[in-house]
Amino acid sequence: MPLVSIQNLTVALPPSADRPLAVDDVRLEVGRNEIVCIVGESGSGKSLTAHAIMGLLPRGVTAASGRILFDGQDLLQQTPEAMRKRRGRDIAMIFQDPMAALNPVVAIGRQVTEQIRAHRAISEAEALRQAADLLSQMGLKDVDELLKAYPHQLSGGQRQRVMIAMALSLSPQLLIADEPTTALDVTTQAQILKLIKKIQAEREMSVLFITHDFGVVADMADKVAVMRHGRVLENGLVGDVLGKPAHSYTRALIAAVPRGESRLPPPPDARPLVQVSGLTKRFRRGGLFGRGTVTTAVDDVSLTLSRGETLGIVGESGSGKSTLARCMIRLLDPDGGEVLLDGADIAHMKARALRPLRRRIQMVFQDPFSSLNPRQTIGDIITAGPRVYGEEPRQARARAADILRLVGLNPETMNRLPHEFSGGQRQRIGLARALMLKPDVLIADEPVSALDVTVQAQVLQLLDDVRRQMNLAMLFITHDMRVAAQVCHRVMVMRHGKVVESGPTRDIFARPCSDYTKALLAAIPGRQSI
Amino acid sequence: MKPRYIAMRLVKTVLVAIAVVLLSFFLIRLAPGDAATVMAGQAGYADEAYMKSLRVEYGLDQPLPVQLWKYMDTVAHGDLGTSYVLRRPVLSLILERLPNTLLLDAFALVVAAAGGIWLGSIAARRPGSVLDSANTILSMLFYSVPQFWLGMMMMLLFAVWLGWLPPFGIETMGADYTGLARMADVAVHILLPGTTLALYFMASYARLTRTAMIEVADQDFVKTARAKGISERQVARRHILRNALIPLITFAGLQASILVGGNVLVENVFSWPGVGTLAYEAVTSRDNPLLLGIFIVTAILVSLFNLVTDIAYSIADPRVELGR
Incomplete structure (x- = not known):
């Protein structure tokens, strides 16, 4: 049975x-x-x-x-x-996002013992001993400290291990894991999957x-x-x-x-449109009266990008890839280095001089839900940019219809509000908004990571088509090596704000040089069997 | 706890007090007339010579900057000056009344918070139910009714018609109770003004608690708590309420700050001998030193309450660090 x-x-x-x-x-x-x-x-x-x-x-x-x-x-x-x-x-269960699944204001130890004591009549001290034991079985270190810590003080991987420890605390016969690694970095995901497999075998x-x-x-x-x-x-x-x-x-x-194999050949050598050199961005916390701490989010990063080319920036959370993008479009002011667009340094340009150049670099954001103003119609959202640059509203709307068609949406939807669209459709709207300004450079920051696989495939295809048709230079930011392989000519791997390795996608996948890149590639789930 | 951070906040409190003195010193003088006019009016005659002698006596004849400098000098020495009308040191006048105001505030705060949180958590358990709607309507009612009117109606109902509670004052005049009997007497007197103040804030607590609990109940960690097999009661108390209460700390701090200056309307309606009635007297008699003194003491207390709120917040929510 x-x-x-x-x-x-x-x-x-x-x-x-x-x-x-x-x-x-x-x-x-x-x-x-x-x-x-x-x-x-x-x-x-x-x-x-x-x-x-x-x-x-x-x-x-x-x-x-x-x-x-x-x-x-x-x-x-x-x-x-x-x-x-x-x-x-x-029956025990673990959830997708361990940060959200743990009570933020209760110490880890208490959260584990609470479950044990709900089912067994033992003292808190005894339950804490069992909790410590469980946490070390999950491969966690400094267990005594951890029991006193709060969820926000742990890393994503540690939090999910705590969740698993909690779930296993009463040796359930069935463990239900609801997307337990979706919110984690690739290398962490690989470790957690291995852990679940190991304990399943051990405990049968x-x-x-x-x-x-x-x-x-x-x-x-x-x-x-x-x-x-x-x-x-x-x-x-x-x-x-x-x-x-x-x-x-x-x-x-x-x-x-995504296969994790590069289909695209390296592009022919062309004069770079964007040249970034020595870009550095630091964040300060505290200050005024305290001493404050400084984090270097982007550390001396250089890159080039040509028309018709897609450069992938790959890295896990905290690698500095998004900060790099935000510095390149001057949503953030870099602390050092330069960003040359057609030879003009936009990293240090005054706001007034920068304004006419802004339309040439556009961005598509990760979250298709929060990146569109919920109270504006699609038509207003995508024509706002051109109107700011002085385009006639009527002409902008006419062009908007063409662009919507280009991204695969019905132009008649222009009077609708964002909530009437699915995630994939919203991401198309985000892309249409960027394309309306006829940019030369498109920065896509994790544009498909919030989407379902089949929708993801469609949006990736669309991005690639658009790049080809409009001869765009595209910077594609992702945490997913498989996705990068599919759309990028070249890949740059980042970690802790630094460039670990960069080169043509095919070479990076076939002959990764750094240990970190090798670890990222090894962490791709299902690499052998699919 | 960060002693350095707290020390900085205390320094800021002093700066706030100085700013309040400067601002109110000039604002008060924008109003037409001065203490001399009022006193002459009270005395029943006002010839030029008398007015002048009054102005010389209180230094009102000197240029404003000089008056300000003299005032700041006395304040810096821990003296808030002398009341024109009551002819007593301002500081001791305020300190006499402050405990009464703080007592009334504490009562109102505890009743409002306890009642509001209780009502709010009942409403949150079944959003949209009859109980919830009744709760919302009552909350809106107490929130929108003017406090002085509510106070008068409460007085009419409980003191005049039913005769259950004393209508005004802090204790029975001439009874000279001591010890426990006196405490009981004060407790009976505080019920009407305290509840009038509390009902207004209770409505806000109830609404805030309800919203916060409904929001928290949707969070993943509540699902985790249920998946652990702990009882619904513990889920509600340890996980939902515990997190929902955090934003209420800010509101409690705000309420304390609003009340500490004395609630002029409610204290006056019930003749509660607190800072609020004192402030009312000071305003109507142009007793500038007294009014300024009340402003300074209030400003310092508000700053201190804000500091306490921030410290309480950082204790209740480990994610919040002081000074960040």
Whole structure:
């Protein structure tokens, strides 16, 4: 008998939702001592399926029919109190963003002991001893300090290890991991995935692993279920599904995973349009009365960028890649070095002299939700720039229609507000806004990291098409080596504000020189199998 | 705790007090008439010679900068001058009244916070329910009704019609209670003015608590808490309320600052012998030294309350560091 057997589970959404069912007649089994991955994009119902097992469906969302058998007992028929006792003890769960998942104002130790003491009658001191033990099993060091620390004092990797320690504190039979590495850096992700795999094998527990990333599936799963629109489309052993996907959507999902191989040849040598040399940016904290600390976010960075070329800046969080971009478009004033655009140094230009040049460098931002003013129509958003530069509103709107068509949107949507669009569409709007100013240089800061894989593939394709058509020089910032490989001619790897390595993408992937680049490449999930 | 940071804040408090003296010294003199006019009026006659002798006596005949310099000099020596009307040192007048005001404030603050947080957390448990709507309506009502009117209605209801509570004052005149009996007497007297003040702020606490708790209840760490299998009560108390209370600290600090200068309206309605009634007397009798003294003491207390608020905040929320 499998540990978990979900039979014809249907989860209904409240009447106000855009669809009646979030999960539709799902059948799924998780055997003992195995890892089952549910893979799907946002809105596929994968997360709600997991929450239904936990008995933690959001308010207004209900399991309308079906059964969830756990060890032979139907969880949907249990009393709330019985479910509470099971949670944390028999079934534990870890979440996507460990920073948000830990209470910011409660010490780590207390958060771990709280769970232990909710289920076992032991003293706080004894629980703390157990917590310390668990944390060191998770590969954490200075455990006693850590128990007294607060979540914001830990790194992302440490926080997720704490979450895992907490989840394992009562040796549950089932661990549900809901996108546990999506918010982490690539190298940290690789470590956490390895850790989950190791403890699963050691403790012979069952893991239900939810992800959108087929690379992660390839590395983790024994079995995999592909979900879309609340239904399981395909279900089987990971080798079978990856090797011979039966459903066209599965094939599309697998195809959408960036290969991590460069398709683009290095561009022909051309006169650089942008030349950055010795760029440095420091941030000071404190000051006035205190001594303050100085962080060098960008440290002596040089690069060149030509028309028609895409340069990828790759690095993990805190590497200084976004600060570099912000200095290049003078959203920040650099402390040293120069940024030459067609020979003119825009790093030190006075605001008035800089203004006419600003339109030549445009940026597309990471978060398609917060980067568009929610109260302005799309038409107003994308014509604001040209109007500032004196373009006739009527002419700007006419041009806006062309640009919207270019980025694959219907020009008739111009009078709509941002919330009426999906994430991918909003990113197209962000791109249209930038293109309206006829820039020479386009800086894209993690433009696809908030998007689903299939949408991500479309937006990457669009960026590449636009670059080609408009002969743009593109600076593409990403934390994802696979994405960089797909769209960049050259790649520059950054760490702690410094350039670690740079060169043609093909060379970097084939023959990485620095240990850090090698580690980044090794951390790509599913590299061998996909 | 950072002693260096706190020392700097105290220095800033002194600077604030000086700025307040400068500003109010001139602002007060913008109003037509001076103490001499008022005193002459009280005396019933006002010939030029008498007015002049009064002005000489109080130094009002000297140029403003000289008056200011003399005033600053006495203040620097810890003396806030002498009241024109009551003819007593300003500092001792204020210090006599301050404990009454602080007592009333503390009562209002505790009642408002405790009641508001309780109401707010009930409302947050079921947003949109009858209880929640009733709560919102009542909150809006107490928030929008003028305090003096509310005070008078409370007095009418509880003191005049029902006769349950004394209508005004801080204790029963002429009763000369001592010890516990006196405390009980004051406690009965504080109920009406204290509750009048509290109801206004309670509404804000209730609304803030409700909003903050609904917001926090949506956070991931609350989901984590439930996933751990801890009881709903603990989820609500340790995780939701604990985080929702943090923004209330700022509001409590603000409320303390608003109240510390004495609530002129409420104190007057209930004849509460606090700084508020004193300020009212000082304004109506153009008692400039007294008024200035009240301003200075209030400014210093507000600065200190702000400091305490910041320290409390950094204790409640470990992410906040003092001086950052």
